[in-house]
Amino acid sequence: MRVLLSTYGSRGDVEPLLALAVQLRALGADVRVCAPPDFEGLLAGAGVTLVPVGPSARELTKLAPPPSSLPERAAGVIAAQFSAIPAAAGDCDAMVATGMLPAAAGALSVAEMVGIPSVYVSFQKLVLPSPDHAPLAYPGRPFPPGxxxxxxxxxxxxxxxxALFGEALNGCRARNGLPPVDHVRDYVIGARPWLAADPVLDPWPSASDLAVVQTGAWFQPDDRPLPADLEAFLDAGAPPVYVGFGSMPMHSAENLPRVVVESVRAQGRRAIVSHGWADLSPDADDCFVLGEANHQALxxxxAAVVHHGGAGTTSTATRSGTPQVVVPQLADQPYWARRVADLGIGVAHDGPAPTLESLSSALRTALLPEFRARAAAVAATTGADGAAVAAGLLVEMSAGRVCACRGDFWRSLRPAGG
Structure with a gap:
């Protein structure tokens, strides 16, 4: 069995596919991943082949384009899928696609073009239509008030x-001999999409019109030891506060390193600060600046995890039983902040730009004993590894295809040809 895993986005879009790739390989599958070139080292560390697609996701994120340029940027991302993926997909038996919607639309179109079945997966439910929740508004296209x-x-x-992606997608499809798509979103989601999120953090409503397969969150068990100097810092005093904003450039926050260190210091704690894509590097004796590290171990x-509210970081922090402060920046991050607050396992910061006063207040609350107790209780209820579930589904579906038996498993993939 040969499987192509496709995404375009930040690390939070790539790491779950790495987890799925590892599980698929354990079941005997040949796996390759199409993703931005930024993540070659991440995938190579697990022995997974990367097929680079498009420009650097980090550089694209740093540009912070105005909403008016979104269709133009999306057109480039879609074209990159048609350019890079066909050669990688030609001998595959199935494709799993995720990431930003225009990239997924391009990848799924390539699967249709080369004649392999495909399935779309989301790492949170907000992009899956349901009367139980509202969609996310695109930049520059707010919903009508009221x-x-x-x-x-x-x-x-x-x-x-x-309006944003249809012209670019259908132009690429026409140039590659494919018919136009009437509704891009519905084409991407398909009849039975997968939701790779923990049902405790992100439950799919059972009465929804859409037949969603919720596998649980995809994560790769990480047994890497923490660096010796980080171990020494941890052992030198009371548990510090971790602060990291992942792939967010944090354009909106001025003096962020100072705000972070002084807010943590105001609670009588030391700080571990991940420099991330915001390049945070505070210089203070009570602060450890961190690069790559094992979050599952850390x-x-x-004492608390301060982060941007990415799906992966939220899930890892929740599984750790450590209280959180979520400083959401964009897209689904305000949703994860609300989920953390609603579950009582942390605090949702008000707005994307923390100040000394606002971050200190949020940390003061999150460090209360009742939040740690609640975080530990919720951690005990989180589910097993969803990547293993998804890998099993793909293998069973592949077996059904070989014996020409198209049961319920197989119908969760879109058939080749759209």
């Missing part, structure tokens, strides 16, 4: 997606 009916909002969302040993 509209509260979720079904109406999803209809408007479909129109926005078509988070249980800190």
């Amino acid at each position: 509209v509260r009916d979720n079904r109406v909002l999803w209809e408007l969302d479909a129109l926005s997606v078509d 988070f249980p040993r800190v």
